[in-house]
Amino acid sequence: MDTHPAHSISVVARRTGLGTHQIRAWERRYGAVVPQRSAGGHRLYSEADIERLRLLHRLTGAGHPIGHLARLSPEGLGALARSTPPDPPLVADALVRCLAGANRLDPAALDLELNRAHAELGHHVLVDQLLTPLLTQTGQLWQQGTLPMAVEHLISAVVRSFLGRLHTSAAPPPGAPLLVATSPAGQRHELGALLAAHAALSAGWRAVFLGPDLPADEIAFACRRSGAQALALSLVYPTGDTALPGELVRLRNLVGPRLAVLAGGSAAAGYQPALEAAGCHLVSDLAELRRTLAQLEAP
Template sequence: MKRHFIKVAMLRTGLTSHTIRVWEKRYNAVSPGRTETNRRLYSDDDIAHLHLLHQVTQGGHRIGDIAHLSPDELHRLTTVLPAQPNPLQVPHEIAGQQGYVDRALQSIRQLDAIGLEGELTRAHSDFGHAQLIEQVIEPLMRRVGELWHEGSLRITDEHLASAVVRRFIDGIRQGLQTASDAPHLIVTTPTGQVHEMGALLVSVSAAAAHWRVTYMGPNLPADQIALVARHNGASAVALSLVYPLDDPALGHELIKIRQALGDELPLIVGGPAAQYNQPILRRIGAVQLGALTELRQQLYNIHSTDARN
């Protein structure tokens, strides 16, 4: 039977190497062979099993609850709707997510990059892509921003958090595979908006929702946003507005973006500064996200509309 190195397993399952190793060690999800130099070797069956586990966790199941299931049992879970959370379990899960946020924040205060990455890796293993981004990383970075603006965190703390989280997000995004005919999302921030963490979170959340994503970095002029959207045949454009909150030039820039994109292309806008520009967002027909958790539903709505047309 042919066996493969972990890089092949990553590409075929959409999982990061961190997650594969944690699922193997903590949950005995697979038992790979080893080369003479102790490198892991995964069979086709191992990779298929990891892929099934990934599918089921994306549907809302926790890896600890499903790792012991047979392939047939996992297949059955992929054919039904995602499990609805038990109300009695929700407080425990929320507490678990908050625990990761608290411990990650402690690592940041201690300038412990390895400790921070370890917390993110364990949270990723427990919750999967979507919940990690929406319930752990997004609230963590929002809290980091609040504490920094209050003066309770040093600039070195904020820089370490941003660097580690960005590297971790990039690792997840590189491990995600999307179909060549999947809908395409352009993600950026407008001119004058230089904070990119929100845009990065949007990009990996969309990729986890099986969209192709072109992330253009921050501070992109309206005409260049439109150029990238046209060149890629984009199904939508997403903008993150973070800081400054009350930039007087931002409203005009948003109007320019809509004019450059045309009236039909969906424009998704989120971030703290979005609420300061609600009249403009309504005027240009943008979809405003109240929270990152709303992104997947909006992407689903856009894709469903495209499929009907």
């Protein structure tokens, strides 16, 4: 985790959902997070400090006393967070607030809700239980004609830039395995691949997200150049693309037999024979993707 002191207390408040008063009080009373100081004496926080404050926020919300939490090491705090399930109403409320912000065409409100939810829920739950339903419900509501296309576009744009920031601030261990996420040529929907990249990040992998609609030779180049152990392909539309089976075989020939190619998305099951022929695995959802990544890591 990045320990470079770079962020003011107001940035930290926005990103953790905590008040500046509370952050200072936890520092003064418990030494929960003691930031460095700028030449002018202002508090400066690192990404590691922000992550710690996020976890402290979530765990105090779940009833753990701050006096106890403040004494835990980063590893101890992380272990406690993993064993403390989030409150389901918390997730449902966050989803309602996100949709309300988007319906008011207020990108700042939606971004604030996503930051808060990240602080309270952690990366894994944020991706699976908030962003996945938010994006899929958005698509469905737009399709039913109950959500204007402008609101759907706003949600996609805010989520994309929020996840971009989260990606650059996530700091998996340097030796962690790496997943490339994209969609093959002709498949222009990108959010499934973006969520797959974040599912990998939240499982402790490094991830490279390449956007959608990439030809096989470009995907293979990226996998080789980045030294990827796995490739996630998102298949959403079209469903019966006659060019895709050949593209998958070409991809397999270019990347060699060892790279794990994991395909998901609403159209993926329809391509099962082509996926099998190219030695790719079908994964049903993000949870199965994480399980598969954990198996790949096992000695």
